[in-house]
Amino acid sequence: MKIVIVDDDCLVTGALKTILEANEDVDVVATGLDGRDAVRLYGEHKPDVLLMDIRMKNMNGLEAATEILYAYPEANILLLTTFLDDEYIVKALRIGAKGYLLKQDYASILPALRAVCSGQTVFGMEIVSKIPDLIRNEDGFDYAAHGINEREKEIIRLIADGNSNKEIAAELYLSEGTVRNYLSSILNKLQLRDRTQVAVFYYQHK
Incomplete structure (x- = not known):
């Protein structure tokens, strides 16, 4: 499973890379720091899943996801953020992101990546419970x-x-x-x- 990780916090990126690559079937092929990196790296590597933060400088994750999905409708994008923001959740759903998880829930990241890679859509329980009131x-x-x-x-x-x-x-x-x-x-x-x-x-x- 080829993964690209994009997050403006190098410590988070490094930690995720280490955690994920402890699994033999996971290969983090590239990492980036903002949405522009995400667009470029997706085009270069065509990963099975793009794991991306939302709040980043230059271009945020939602903007990058919109651009990527326009060019590559089949793209699997899993958004990972610290913020349980209603507006972000609605936008993520509408642009076609395959998942939205909170960074605090590290244990769910790998299962979510596997699920998204297999064609499923994954939203953390905190997000799912808010959907009826948001949309x-x-x-x-x-x-x-x-x-x-x-x-x-x-x-x-x-x-x-x-x-x-x-x-x-x-x-x-x-x-x-x-x-x-x-x-x-x-x-x-x-x-x-x-x-x-x-x-x-x-x-x-x-």
């Missing part, structure tokens, strides 16, 4: 136009409420296998990757 869109979304039926809409709502497949199955008197099939259909119709994106999508279009 509102007054315009109703036409689910029917995307082939989403009423049962699938109900499953989307239950996923957004944090229910597992087992809990959804019990609530709707379905088998877990049927719920999994519905979820696969929902992901396909809405072009989403995982249940976290389903939850985010629901609150964005509520």
